[in-house]
Amino acid sequence: MPRFAANLSMMFTEYAFLDRFKAAADAGFRAVEYLFPYDHPAFEVADRLHAAGLEQALFNMPPGNWAAGERGLAALPGRQDEFRANVAVALDYARALGCPRLHAMAGITAGLDRATAEATYIDNIRFAADLLADAGITVLLEPINSRNMPGYFIAHQHQALDLIDRIDRPNVLVQLDLYHAQIMDGDLTTLIHAMQGRFGHVQIASVPDRHEPDEGELNYPHLYAVLDRLGYDGWIGCEYNPRGQTTAGLGWFAPYRTQA
Numbered sequence: 001m002p003r004f005a006a007n008l009s010m011m012f013t014e015y016a017f018l019d020r021f022k023a024a025a026d027a028g029f030r031a032v033e034y035l036f037p038y039d040h041p042a043f044e045v046a047d048r049l050h051a052a053g054l055e056q057a058l059f060n061m062p063p064g065n066w067a068a069g070e071r072g073l074a075a076l077p078g079r080q081d082e083f084r085a086n087v088a089v090a091l092d093y094a095r096a097l098g099c100p101r102l103h104a105m106a107g108i109t110a111g112l113d114r115a116t117a118e119a120t121y122i123d124n125i126r127f128a129a130d131l132l133a134d135a136g137i138t139v140l141l142e143p144i145n146s147r148n149m150p151g152y153f154i155a156h157q158h159q160a161l162d163l164i165d166r167i168d169r170p171n172v173l174v175q176l177d178l179y180h181a182q183i184m185d186g187d188l189t190t191l192i193h194a195m196q197g198r199f200g201h202v203q204i205a206s207v208p209d210r211h212e213p214d215e216g217e218l219n220y221p222h223l224y225a226v227l228d229r230l231g232y233d234g235w236i237g238c239e240y241n242p243r244g245q246t247t248a249g250l251g252w253f254a255p256y257r258t259q260a
């Protein structure tokens, strides 16, 4: 049975961030993910997580200047020192939260020399993987669709798989966001089978509107069954924008709530 993690960057936004943990637990979730916890001290975030009895499934390493349009640093030549300092920051938070997965965003590399960006990325992700391995943390790489994030370093699943082969570290896996994968690649049942063992986290949202997974062109109950048959026992992150009030849109979650 699938196990779902509420994404607190997109869900329960009716509440202040630190209050979303209890809201998610009250709605029946047993795990959460979000983009960035860094506006709050790690101990404060951990206190809310633990008070709500939740697991921390995933969060992102610091992405550079998000407000200025930066979307990660890992593939940006000349930003290696900042990226590597950010890995240490994320590690501190991951230890406080007991989080075994960190997403390393690559950055907007349109206009940059591709070979240089790839070499920078491989070196940086190797650094992150080696630093995080002792803490038992997996580094995740996520292809992001070019409609939502034009110019982002990787948009297709095969690009991430190729880079992971070249990075050659056992604790580097794909963050398989099925919303992005449908937009850029499609054929998801075959794709998931082909990627068995290569992804360490899954995320979902409706396509094309990125709402609850009960509308749009994807048959998510079929995809949950595919993941189950492959023995995927990780979390499925609900990275969607609710159509309205978060709990009003959780009808899709009812059949899975006891397994959450």
Ligand SMILES: O=C(O)C(=O)[C@H](O)CO
Pocket (backbone or CB within 6 Å): 035, 060, 103, 142, 144, 177, 203, 239
């Ligand atoms: O954009 C996504 O789907 C993600 O999961 C990134 O972590 C945030 O942009």
Ligand SMILES: [Mg+2]
Pocket (backbone or CB within 6 Å): 142, 177, 203, 239
């Ligand atoms: Mg995602």
